[in-house]
Amino acid sequence: MVAIVAYYRVSTDKQNRSGLGLEAQRAAVEGYALGGGHRIVAEYVEVESGKRADRPQLAAALAACRLHRATLCIAKLDRLSRDVLTIATLMNGGVDFVAVDMPHANRLTIHLLAAIAEHEREMISQRTKAALAAAKARGVRLGNPNGAAALLTGCREAAAKGGAASRQRADQRAAQILPLLRQLEATGCNSIRAMATALNVQGVPAPNGGVWYPEQVRRALRRAEA
Template sequence: MRVVSYLRVSTARQGASGLGLDAQRAAVTAYISAGGHTLATEYVEVESGTKAGRPQLIAALAECRLHKTTLLIAKLDRLARNVAFIANLMDGGVDFVACDMPQANRLTLHLLAAIAEHEREMISQRTKAALAAAKVRGVRLGNPRGGEVLAGTYREGAAASAAGRRAKADQHSRAAAPAIREIVTSGLDSSRAIATALNRRGIPSPTGGTWYEEQVRRTRRLSL
């Protein structure tokens, strides 16, 4: 079985240090070795599990749909702590396996997602309660130079985010390149016709939505 692995951590610090990623990668590697599977691509995301719009996950799912591969994750909660998200994923035409419970059926996955979602909500409530109690005790929260610090951090973060989005879009474009070549081989060569064919196949664009002519042209330039 060919698989596409998806690893996720919630903070940039975890992503830079490798904390969490190493353990997930080890679990994925062990599963692949034990089953004699083949790893096609590894996708790594630094993003909160509460957000559904994750570029690396979108790219991973697009590759799975394109090449009929299975999405492999180390733990279910690395995919999402959201019941609706898991339900939509299972209905989206992509098979996926969690290394910590490879034999889980659809009901089991729903239950585990519900437990993970409840855990996330409890953590949020405890954090808010602790901050409120500290404020009552007179603890000064935040940085007195917060505006100045945030301005610099925002500029750096915005630049890094833009660069990251471009890189992720390029990676997603390359994943869709084989489908475009197949469409061109079938006799469709205009960017508009290719975009229409990709949309009919249900392959997400580099931004996760509908394909347009310019996106097709950019993808073809990147794949040359």
């Protein structure tokens, strides 16, 4: 028997409320588990576009897989493979996975998908540069005629939005890790240093993708409890 963590994704709130697509994914995963005699220990639902790499529920599902030593199970491979960063997150997560629609897909398959996506991104960049060079050769004036001063306001706005987005991601990560920290407290890990050590032993990645340090645990607790 294999422990399974199910991950489902729909693109809109409307689909989430109606169950459109979600129920089909759940039925596929439950059928796979039943047919193989596996046990679903947790499930996570993401309401997000396939173009977005920031997937809080996917991160939570991967953390649950490490906690339960489970396999990540998805109904369709395209629930993960539309964005190269999402693919990289799965590849570097140290978690086994299975896609019901491609049960024989493995890390090599994911690696190939990531390579194809990376190649396509490079080709788009090259085509864009070629088009700009051709326009410049025809005498088209590129860029803002007012220079960098005209972009100052936009840069400030972008910086403010970027800071807010970073804080939001940090708050989300803190909320995701809080249940694990509470479980550690219940098992006797009452110090910040002991919690950091336990998280590293379990293979739970720190916010920066590396190892946990006591100060990171302290900040996560402060954010989650704020």
